[in-house]
Structures are given as C-alpha cells and as structure tokens.
Amino acid sequence: MLQLILLIVLIPFAVAIMLCEIKDCKMAGRIVVVASWLQLALIICFSYPLFNGSMAGFSISEDFGLTRIDAAFVILTSGVAACALTHGHVFFGRELQKTDPPSSSSLRLNYAFSMFFVLAMYCVFTCKNLGYLWIAVESTTLLSAPLVYFSRSKHALEATWKYLIICSVGISFALLGTLFIFASGQHGAVSGGTLQIDDLIAAAPKLDYKLLRFGFIFCFLGYGTKAGIFPLHSWLPDAHSEAPAPSSAILSGSLLNCSLFAIFRISQIVMATPLSQLDSQLILWAGAITVVAASFFLIRQYSLKRLFAYSSIENVGLMVVAIGLNSGPLFFLQALNHSIAKVSLFLLSGNVIQATGKKHIPQQSGLMASAPGWAVLMAMAVFAGTGAPPFGTFLSEWLILMRSIELHHYVIAGLLIGALALSFIVVCMHVGKIFFGAASPNFQYFRPIATSVIPALLISLSLCIGLASQLQFWGGL
Numbered sequence: 001m002l003q004l005i006l007l008i009v010l011i012p013f014a015v016a017i018m019l020c021e022i023k024d025c026k027m028a029g030r031i032v033v034v035a036s037w038l039q040l041a042l043i044i045c046f047s048y049p050l051f052n053g054s055m056a057g058f059s060i061s062e063d064f065g066l067t068r069i070d071a072a073f074v075i076l077t078s079g080v081a082a083c084a085l086t087h088g089h090v091f092f093g094r095e096l097q098k099t100d101p102p103s104s105s106s107l108r109l110n111y112a113f114s115m116f117f118v119l120a121m122y123c124v125f126t127c128k129n130l131g132y133l134w135i136a137v138e139s140t141t142l143l144s145a146p147l148v149y150f151s152r153s154k155h156a157l158e159a160t161w162k163y164l165i166i167c168s169v170g171i172s173f174a175l176l177g178t179l180f181i182f183a184s185g186q187h188g189a190v191s192g193g194t195l196q197i198d199d200l201i202a203a204a205p206k207l208d209y210k211l212l213r214f215g216f217i218f219c220f221l222g223y224g225t226k227a228g229i230f231p232l233h234s235w236l237p238d239a240h241s242e243a244p245a246p247s248s249a250i251l252s253g254s255l256l257n258c259s260l261f262a263i264f265r266i267s268q269i270v271m272a273t274p275l276s277q278l279d280s281q282l283i284l285w286a287g288a289i290t291v292v293a294a295s296f297f298l299i300r301q302y303s304l305k306r307l308f309a310y311s312s313i314e315n316v317g318l319m320v321v322a323i324g325l326n327s328g329p330l331f332f333l334q335a336l337n338h339s340i341a342k343v344s345l346f347l348l349s350g351n352v353i354q355a356t357g358k359k360h361i362p363q364q365s366g367l368m369a370s371a372p373g374w375a376v377l378m379a380m381a382v383f384a385g386t387g388a389p390p391f392g393t394f395l396s397e398w399l400i401l402m403r404s405i406e407l408h409h410y411v412i413a414g415l416l417i418g419a420l421a422l423s424f425i426v427v428c429m430h431v432g433k434i435f436f437g438a439a440s441p442n443f444q445y446f447r448p449i450a451t452s453v454i455p456a457l458l459i460s461l462s463l464c465i466g467l468a469s470q471l472q473f474w475g476g477l
Contacts, residue, residue, distance in 0.1 A: 008042050008122070011035050012115035019108045025096060029089035032111045036082035039118075043078050047071035063129040063196075069328050073125045073261060073335070080253040080339050081118045085111075087347045087454040088246030094354050094446060095244075102150070110150050114250065117143040124258040130178050130195040130265070134171070137226060137262050140255060141167045147247035148239045159238035166235040170225025174262070177218030181269070184211035197265055204272035212270065216279055219266045220286070227259035228313045229286055229320060230293040240309035241359075245350020248305060252312045252346060253339035260316065264323050264331060271326050280324050284404075287320030288415045295419040298426045302360050304349045307430055311385055312342055314423055318400060321412065325403050334400065337392040337462060341384035344458040348378045351451050352434065355444045361430055365437035371445040375435055377455050382431050384462045386424040392465035 015035045022028050049058075050068045059065040066074070092110075095102055120143050123136035141164065149160040178195070184207040185200060186193040194200060200207070221232070228236040240248045263283075270279045294314035301307040315338040322330040351374055356364050368375040384391035397420060404413040 008039060008046065009119065011039055011042075012119045015115050016112040019112050022108070023104060025104050025107045026089075026093065028108050028111055029092060032115065033082075033086050033089050035115065036078070036085045036118075040075070040078040040082045043071075043075055047075060059128075060126065063132050064123075064126045065128045066126055069332060070125045072332055073257060074122055076332075076336055076339055077118065077121050077125070077254045077257065080343055081114070081250055083343055083454050083458060084246040084249040084253070084347070085114060087249075087350075087451070088244070090447060090450045091244065091246055091347075091350055091354070106150065106152070110147060110244070110247070113143055113146045114247070117147065117250070118254075121254055121258050125261060127265075128197050130181060130197060130200075133197075133262055133265060134175055134178050137174070137223065137258060138168075138171050140258055141171065141226065144247075144251060144255060147251070148243045150244050150247065151242065153242075155238075156242045159235075159242040163235045163239040166232070167226050170222045170232060172222070173218045173225070174222025177215040177220075177222060177266075180211050180215030180218060181266075182215075184208040184215060197269065200269045201272045204269055205274055207269075207273065209273060209275055212273065213279065216266055216270045217282075220263060220282070223259045223262040223266070224286065224320075227256055227263065227320075228290075228316050230290040230313070230317070233290075233294075233313050236313060237306045237309040240312065240346075241303055241305040245305075245346050245353070248309075248350070249343040249346040252309070253343040256312060256316055257319075257335045257339065260319050260323065260331070260335070263320070264328065267323050267326070280326065283324030284321055284409060284412050287317045287322075287324055288412045288419075290314070290317030290320060292317075292415055292419045295423040295426070298423050298430075301430060302362065304352065304359065304361055304364065304434070305346065307361070307427065308342065308345050308349060308385070311345075311423065311427060312338070314419070315342070318397060318416070321404070321416065322400055325400070325407065325409075327403060330396065330400055330403060334393075334396040337384075337396050337465065340458050340462045340465075341381060341391070341393055344377070344381040344455040344462075345385050348374060348381060348455050352378075355446065356440065357442070361433050364434045366440050366443065368435045369438060370440055370443035371448065373448050373452050374445075377452055377459060378431065379435070380459045380463075381455065382427060384459060386427050387420060388424065390466045391462045393462070395466055 015031060018031060019028050050071045092107055120136060120139040127133040127136055145160050145164050148163055149156050182193050182195055185203060187208045225232040240251055243251060270276050291314050294310050297310045319331055319334050322334055352364055353359055358364055384393055387393040387397045401413050401416060
C-alpha cells in the first residue's frame with residue numbers, strides 16, 4: 001500500500017522533471033497522457049478495498065486518510081484529468097499548427113502545472129485536518145493560475161489576476177474561520193483544541209456553538225468564493241473562458257469539487273451539533289440563490305465557454321443544496337454527473353473555437369452543416385449538462401428535488417425547478433444558434449475522430465449512468 005502511495009505522489013514530480021529535459025512538445029504530451037492514465041489505474045487499485053467492503057477506511061498518516069466518499073472524489077478527479085489531458089494532446093497539437101503558436105516552454109509548463117494541480121486536488125480530498133485542508137485548497141489556486149494565463153493575452157492576464165486576488169481574499173476568510181473552529185474546541189470540548197475533523201465531529205455537541213458558527217460562516221464564505229457561489233462568482237466565467245479548453249475542463253470538472261468538498265467537511269462538523277438547523281438553512285438558501293442567479297446570467301451570454309461557465313455555477317448551487325440536505329451521496333452523484341457532462345462540453349467548445357477561430361456564438365453558426373459529428377455530440381452533451389433525461393444528471397437533480405420536498409423545503413424545491421427549467425431553455429436556445437445555418441467556408445473540421453473520442457466516451461458514460469440508475473430507480477418504485 002505504501003508503495004502505491006509513493007508512486008501516486010512521485011509520478012507528477014517525475015513527469016515535471018522529464019518535461020524540463022524534453023523539448024519535443026508532442027513527446028511531452030504523450031508522456032503526460034500515459035502518466036495520467038497510470039495515476040488513475042494506481043488510484044483505483046489503491047481504493048479498491050474501500051469499495052468491495054473489505055475496509056471502511058484507512059489512514060495514510062495522522063492528518064491524511066481515505067474513506068469511501070474521499071476515494072470516489074479522488075478517482076473522479078483523476079479520471080477528469082486523464083480525459084482532459086488526453087484530449088489536450090490533440091488540442092495543443094492543433095494550437096502548434098497556428099500562424100502564432102504557443103512557445104514550447106509555455107506548453108511544457110502547462111503540462112507540468114497540470115500534473116502538480118491534480119496532485120494538490122488529491123490532497124484536498126484526503127485531508128483530515130482543517131489546517132492542511134486550507135493549505136491544500138490554497139495550493140490549488142496557485143498551481144492552476146498558470147493554466148488560465150496560458151495564452152499570455154491581456155484578457156488572460158486580467159482573468160488570472162482576478163482569479164488570484166478574489167480567491168486569495170476568499171481563502172483568507174476561510175483561514176479566519178478555521179481559527180474560530182479551533183477556538184471553539186478549547187473550552188473543554190477538546191483538550192488544548194484541535195483541527196482534526198474526526199475529533200471535532202465527535203466533540204461537536206460540546207463545542208462553543210457561537211465560535212463554531214462564526215467559523216462555519218467564514219469558511220463558507222471563503223471556500224464558497226473558490227467554488228463560485230453567488231455573489232462571489234465573478235472570477236469564474238473569466239478564468240474558465242480564458243483558459244485553454246482542456247484546462248477549462250479540469251477547472252470545471254475537478255477544481256469546483258475541491259472547494260465544495262471543503263464546505264462539505266466543515267458542514268459535517270456543524271451538522272453534528274444540536275443547533276445545526278440555522279446553518280443548514282444558510283447552506284440551502286445560498287445554493288438555491290446561486291442556481292437562480294446563474295439561470296438568469298445565462299440569458300445574456302454571447303461567448304460559448306462563458307455560457308458553460310455559468311452553467312457550472314448553476315451546478316455548484318445544486319451541489320451546495322445537496323450539502324445543505326446533509327447528503328454526501330447526493331453531493332457526489334451530482335458532482336459526478338456534472339463533471340462528466342461539463343468536461344465533454346468544454347472539450348467540444350474548444351474544438352469549435354479552434355475550427356472557427358471565433359469565441360462568440362453568433363460567429364460560430366452552421367455547426368451541423370460543417371461538422372455533423374461534433375454537432376451531434378454537443379447536442380447530447382448539452383442535454384446531459386442541463387439535466388435532461390435519460391442522462392445521469394437528470395436523476396441526481398431529481399433526487400435532490402425529491403429530498404428537498406421530503407424535508408419540507410418546498411420553496412427551495414420550487415426555486416430549483418423554475419431555475420432549472422429556465423436554464424434548460426436558455427442553453428438550448430444559445431447552442432441552437434450554433435447548430436443551424438449555412439456551412440462556413442472558413443470552418444476547419446480537423447481530425448474528427450481524434451477530437452471526438454473523449455467527449456463521446458464521456459457522454460456514453462453519462463448515458464449509461466442515467467439509464468442504469470433510472471431503471472433501478474423505477475424498478476424500486
């Protein structure tokens with residue numbers, strides 16, 4: 001077991017060192033792809049005992065450990081990274097063919113930071129100490145910022161600085177909240193105080209509730225800024241739209257899960273107290289308002305990647321609602337389905353932007369006539385991303401709604417239904433403008449099979465999850 005852990009940790013470092021010596025960008029891309037899939041295979045082997053029932057969890061050290069839900073998020077993160085970087089090998093190959101291609105050093109740095117970024121996200125899901133959790137979340141910000149600045153344009157620079165400044169201010173609130181939570185255990189609940197999450201959950205009824213609640217609110221604001229909760233979301237559309245498509249896929253499909261997982265960890269401590277109802281209401285309303293706000297922001301979007309970025313904010317709100325319902329499985333199910341659909345959407349949007357040379361929706365019309373394969377895949381990915389049946393997202397959203405109604409949160413459920421219906425209509429209208437129209441003479445439909453493999457696999461996975469889950473669900477009824 002120790003050997004597997006060392007391999008998982010050492011692979012990114014080994015790849016980064018190799019990238020310093022390898023000048024051939026295509027070879028560097030192949031190495032990153034192989035390393036990503038190797039990491040995924042090792043993590044599945046490492047986590048297998050947790051899923052076959054032979055082990056409930058294990059500790060890597062005093063401050064790091066793995067339970068079933070932690071392992072599920074680690075596998076999801078590794079899978080998202082492997083898919084995005086595999087598609088990225090084709091994507092960046094196309095970028096190198098442009099008249100103004102990225103430099104070899106920029107591309108190799110992008111690959112290196114991607115590997116370190118993924119490793120930092122692993123740390124978020126394995127932390128059992130609030131102090132290390134804060135460090136891990138902050139490190140994901142620092143290591144992902146170079147991915148946003150890849151194009152070196154003024155818009156990329158603005159997006160990167162906005163990302164760094166807003167998220168750093170937010171994470172400072174999370175640090176203050178962590179100190180309040182530590183102080184809440186110093187009044188006899190835990191001798192000397194502690195930041196160990198399991199100890200805080202066990203001693204939750206004895207914690208000083210006022211200090212704990214202050215800590216929770218500050219942590220929720222801090223990590224919520226990183227997650228893109230309304231109204232702290234302003235960095236997210238810029239960062240996701242300026243990063244290259246593979247990096248946008250990782251940011252949306254994995255990074256947002258990290259920040260939400262930190263909120264989930266804090267909420268576990270608060271939910272274990274006798275007075276958790278008010279905090280639960282705060283989480284639920286923050287999530288519902290985020291979903292509603294994102295659905296209205298979707299109306300006036302003219303950039304394809306910004307459209308999908310605001311769709312990610314909507315899904316963040318749904319995951320926050322699942323956390324407020326105190327349901328870890330629903331949180332993971334929504335995260336899983338959102339990651340699968342949104343990675344495919346960002347990768348396909350990267351194809352369209354490369355083929356047209358344009359970022360705005362009105363300039364990308366005629367996709368069905370110019371690239372029918374991409375058009376079919378994007379239509380399916382849009383349905384998956386907006387929660388249409390029979391894709392997996394439909395079931396996770398349906399279960400969140402049913403759980404809200406069961407717990408008598410009728411207003412929350414009503415807001416979610418209205419916002420989800422509006423977002424479905426709006427996204428379909430925007431993407432419909434891309435589908436129809438005459439074929440553009442400047443459209444370059446490049447490598448249709450290579451650029452469609454990963455999105456097609458992800459959409460098929462979403463469809464399989466939806467069909468299998470729904471058959472079991474309706475059979476159970």
